[in-house]
Amino acid sequence: MGETSESPIVLVHRPPTLAYMDDHLSRNFRLLNAHLSPDPLPLFLSRHAASVTAFVNIGRLKIDAELLSHLPSLQLLVCTSVGTDHVDLAECKRRGIAVTNAGEAFSDDVADCAVGLLISVLRRIPAGDRYVRSGNWSKPGQFQLGIKVSGRRVGIIGLGSIGSRVAKRLEPFGCIISYNSRTQKQSIPYRYYSDVLSLAADNDVLVLCCSLTDQTMHVVNREVMESLGKEGVIINVGRGGLIDEEEMVKCLVEGVIGGAGLDVFEKEPQVPEELFVMDNVVLSPHAAVATPGALESVAEVAIANLKAFFKNQPLVSPVRLG
Amino acid sequence: MGETSESPIVLVHRPPTLAYMDDHLSRNFRLLNAHLSPDPLPLFLSRHAASVTAFVNIGRLKIDAELLSHLPSLQLLVCTSVGTDHVDLAECKRRGIAVTNAGEAFSDDVADCAVGLLISVLRRIPAGDRYVRSGNWSKPGQFQLGIKVSGRRVGIIGLGSIGSRVAKRLEPFGCIISYNSRTQKQSIPYRYYSDVLSLAADNDVLVLCCSLTDQTMHVVNREVMESLGKEGVIINVGRGGLIDEEEMVKCLVEGVIGGAGLDVFEKEPQVPEELFVMDNVVLSPHAAVATPGALESVAEVAIANLKAFFKNQPLVSPVRLG
Numbered sequence: 001m002g003e004t005s006e007s008p009i010v011l012v013h014r015p016p017t018l019a020y021m022d023d024h025l026s027r028n029f030r031l032l033n034a035h036l037s038p039d040p041l042p043l044f045l046s047r048h049a050a051s052v053t054a055f056v057n058i059g060r061l062k063i064d065a066e067l068l069s070h071l072p073s074l075q076l077l078v079c080t081s082v083g084t085d086h087v088d089l090a091e092c093k094r095r096g097i098a099v100t101n102a103g104e105a106f107s108d109d110v111a112d113c114a115v116g117l118l119i120s121v122l123r124r125i126p127a128g129d130r131y132v133r134s135g136n137w138s139k140p141g142q143f144q145l146g147i148k149v150s151g152r153r154v155g156i157i158g159l160g161s162i163g164s165r166v167a168k169r170l171e172p173f174g175c176i177i178s179y180n181s182r183t184q185k186q187s188i189p190y191r192y193y194s195d196v197l198s199l200a201a202d203n204d205v206l207v208l209c210c211s212l213t214d215q216t217m218h219v220v221n222r223e224v225m226e227s228l229g230k231e232g233v234i235i236n237v238g239r240g241g242l243i244d245e246e247e248m249v250k251c252l253v254e255g256v257i258g259g260a261g262l263d264v265f266e267k268e269p270q271v272p273e274e275l276f277v278m279d280n281v282v283l284s285p286h287a288a289v290a291t292p293g294a295l296e297s298v299a300e301v302a303i304a305n306l307k308a309f310f311k312n313q314p315l316v317s318p319v320r321l322g
Numbered sequence: 323m324g325e326t327s328e329s330p331i332v333l334v335h336r337p338p339t340l341a342y343m344d345d346h347l348s349r350n351f352r353l354l355n356a357h358l359s360p361d362p363l364p365l366f367l368s369r370h371a372a373s374v375t376a377f378v379n380i381g382r383l384k385i386d387a388e389l390l391s392h393l394p395s396l397q398l399l400v401c402t403s404v405g406t407d408h409v410d411l412a413e414c415k416r417r418g419i420a421v422t423n424a425g426e427a428f429s430d431d432v433a434d435c436a437v438g439l440l441i442s443v444l445r446r447i448p449a450g451d452r453y454v455r456s457g458n459w460s461k462p463g464q465f466q467l468g469i470k471v472s473g474r475r476v477g478i479i480g481l482g483s484i485g486s487r488v489a490k491r492l493e494p495f496g497c498i499i500s501y502n503s504r505t506q507k508q509s510i511p512y513r514y515y516s517d518v519l520s521l522a523a524d525n526d527v528l529v530l531c532c533s534l535t536d537q538t539m540h541v542v543n544r545e546v547m548e549s550l551g552k553e554g555v556i557i558n559v560g561r562g563g564l565i566d567e568e569e570m571v572k573c574l575v576e577g578v579i580g581g582a583g584l585d586v587f588e589k590e591p592q593v594p595e596e597l598f599v600m601d602n603v604v605l606s607p608h609a610a611v612a613t614p615g616a617l618e619s620v621a622e623v624a625i626a627n628l629k630a631f632f633k634n635q636p637l638v639s640p641v642r643l644g
Contacts, residue, residue: 017464108472112495116445116471119438123613125606126448132605133598137591142339143607148615149438150430172490173434269459276455283454284447285465291445293470 008310011049011071013041014058020295021058021080024303045070054078054306057087065091076309078302082106082162082289083239084319085212093321100305103317104161105297106289111165113288114207114237117261118154118170120282121233122147122205127279144279147231147258150174155203157196157219158210158238159185166207178203181210196220200227205235212239222247222256231258237288240266249274252281263288330632333371333393335363336380342617343380343402346625367392376400376628379409387413398631400624404428404484404611405561406641407534415643422627425639426483427619428611433487435610436529436559439583440476440492442604443555444469444527449601466601469553469580472496477525479518479541480532480560481507488529500525503532518542522549527557534561544569544578553580559610562588571596574603585610 010029014021025031032052037044045067049055054076057063065088068074077092077099084101092099120126123146131143154170156163156179167177167190178191180199185192193199196219200206206228210216220234220243228234234257236243245266251257252275259280265271268286275281289298304316332351336343347353354374359366367389371377376398379385387410390396399414399421406423414421442448445468453465476492478485478501489499489512500513502521507514515521518541522528528550532538542556542565550556556579558565567588573579574597581602587593590608597603611620626638 015461017461108496109470112441112471113445113447116438116441116447119434120442120447120451123435123438123609125435125438125442125604126451128606128609129442129448129604130452132593132607135595135598137593137607139337139339139591143609143612145612145614145617146609148431148613149434151615168494169491172494173437174430269461271454271459273457276457282447282451284450285454285459287445287450287465287468290465290467291470292467293473295467 008054008306009052010306011045011052011055012058013055013061018058021056021299021302024299025056028303029306042067042070054309056080056302056306060086063087068092068095068097076100076306076315078305079319080298080302082110083211085239085241089319089321098309098315099319099321100302100315100317101319102289102298103301105301106294107161107165109291109294110162110209110237110288111169113263113284114162114166114209114235114261115169117235117237117263117282117284118205118207118233119149121235121259121261121280122149122152124279126282130279147233151176152205153178153203154205154207155179155193155199156190156207156209157181157199157216157242158208159188159190160209160211162237163207163209164188166209182215196224197227200224200232201229203228204231205233208234208236208238208242210238210242212241217241218244220244220248222251225251225257228257230255233257233259233261235261237263240264240268245272252278330376330628331374332628333367333374333377334380335377335383340380343378343621343624346621347378350625351628364389364392376631378402378624378628382408385409390414390417390419398422398628398637400627401641402620402624404432405533407561407563411641411643420631420637421641421643422624422637422639423641424611424620425623427623428616429483429487431613431616432484432531432559432610433491435585435606436484436488436531436557437491439557439559439585439604439606440527440529440555441471443557443581443583443602444471444474446601448604452601469555473498474527475500475525476527476529477501477515477521478512478529478531479503479521479564480530480538481510481512482531482533484559485529485531486510488531504537518546519549522546522554523551525550526553527555530556530558530560530564532560532564534563539563540566542566542570544573547573547579550579552577555579555581555583557583559585562586562590567594574600 011032013034056078058080151174153176159179159181180193249272261282263284333354335356378400380402473496475498481501481503502515571594583604585606
């Protein structure tokens with residue numbers, strides 16, 4: 001089925017580089033492409049989108065009350081990320097706007113990347129790669145030893161679709177898994193910690209897989225890092241704001257913690273330059289979701305949500321609005 | 323128990339940097355440290371080691387018939403590596419010299435590293451780390467997409483203690499595992515290929531975990547790489563000689579294969595410089611075994627073999643001598 005004059009209208013906004021959903025969308029809907037207009041976004045919305053009911057937000061454009069005020073008919077906001085910290089969910093709830101996210105489309109890829117970052121930091125894979133490329137490898141046994149992965153105690157913050165996949169992947173490494181989340185999960189064999197401080201104290205590695213909310217903002221603060229300790233490693237595939245980044249940099253400089261593997265940062269794409277010279281950190285450009293397969297999956301989830309909406313059927317991946 | 327005048331004498335040779343076993347050895351044996359003598363090794367052995375029955379070879383000193391000819395009383399050669407391609411095993415067999423290796427002491431660490439290299443190549447983790455450190459990350463979505471790990475078809479060459487651990491670790495990633503080895507393993511759920519060419523044709527990734535012998539030398543040649551194909555990736559945690567390195571470099575330059583994660587090289591520590599500029603390869607300085615835990619384990623295995631030998635008990639990790 002191609003797009004026809006009968007197809008519903010969907011408002012789209014995306015960064016120039018994220019074109020992966022264009023074909024999927026245009027095959028199914030008539031599109032109002034806000035990102036193609038030279039007009040400022042509020043002006044464009046006021047002029048052209050007053051009657052729009054569905055909005056696909058590809059990327060992380062800030063969706064606040066002010067922007068939503070230009071979309072008086074909006075009933076559905078389709079986000080293409082897992083996290084929706086760029087959206088004013090309270091305002092959506094007040095307005096009765098349903099919000100959907102990427103669901104589990106990215107979960108495998110983000111979990112794969114989290115495990116990759118964990119091994120990379122502990123076994124110093126990028127540092128070894130730099131060492132060989134520098135031409136300095138001239139004698140056996142000179143490269144600094146890594147840390148054993150097998151048997152490591154790993155504490156996961158947020159045991160949702162990503163965190164549980166990280167746990168499952170680390171089990172055959174002989175890692176000892178425990179977790180923190182809002183509530184204890186039923187029929188999960190891993191030890192539960194109701195507070196992050198105790199989780200940090202009892203583990204060698206913390207993996208951040210939770211969403212960023214008012215409650216989880218800076219959930220890893222200096223106190224947690226001191227509790228994790230000087231051999232401790234933090235892996236973050238959630239959002240930059242989960243860690244007090246300024247304090248983390250200090251903790252890395254002072255040796256309060258042992259290392260970090262970071263796919264996300266507080267002020268992306270800005271990254272604290274102090275990290276650039278550290279061999280015990282691995283930096284990744286918010287690429288945990290970046291595989292062709294994942295983009296295909298998220299496009300499918302977005303389309304499925306839109307189709308369900310226009311058919312008055314239950315949404316595929318609704319976000320809980322507080 | 324400390325070393326006494328009653329303790330057996332053990333000949334030791336090691337590179338300057340590999341001192342991790344000194345304490346273990348000196349607590350249990352009287353040591354004849356060949357590496358501390360200014361004399362050429364054959365001269366030192368002829369003068370001082372004619373009556374020595376046990377020799378610990380730490381590192382990868384070439385042990386050939388000529389060197390062994392200076393050790394007429396030798397009955398046991400203790401190696402600290404898993405692979406024993408630096409030893410003339412046929413000569414050891416002819417002379418009735420038993421050889422032991424590291425057994426399974428390194429297996430977890432090498433398997434951890436193999437999986438780390440696999441994720442690092444597919445998800446471009448060191449390339450992303452370089453990208454962020456270069457300061458070039460200024461816009462979202464610009465970094466080249468990686469390849470999905472989950473669901474990838476992985477062919478393992480050599481399903482011994484390392485290869486089987488790699489398989490076990492990759493299972494919860496949803497990878498589809500198959501393998502090649504000298505003989506089909508009983509009660510193993512993975513598909514068996516009797517030839518490497520078919521294994522390469524049917525897989526996305528090849529992981530080399532076998533020992534280097536006359537039969538496995540250049541087991542990955544140009545034909546195998548052509549069969550693996552342009553999206554195919556090779557991970558090598560075995561020995562450099564398993565791959566025809568010169569042809570591999572050409573295949574990477576020409577795009578015949580898609581990438582490689584290499585912990586070992588044919589002429590270590592020399593690495594072909596063409597690889598230094600490639601973003602689709604990850605280079606590691608023969609560090610797959612390099613964790614403090616692994617070194618501790620291998621020291622224990624070596625001591626256990628020596629003790630068993632001097633008590634006329636079965637060796638802990640004997641190498642099959644052809």
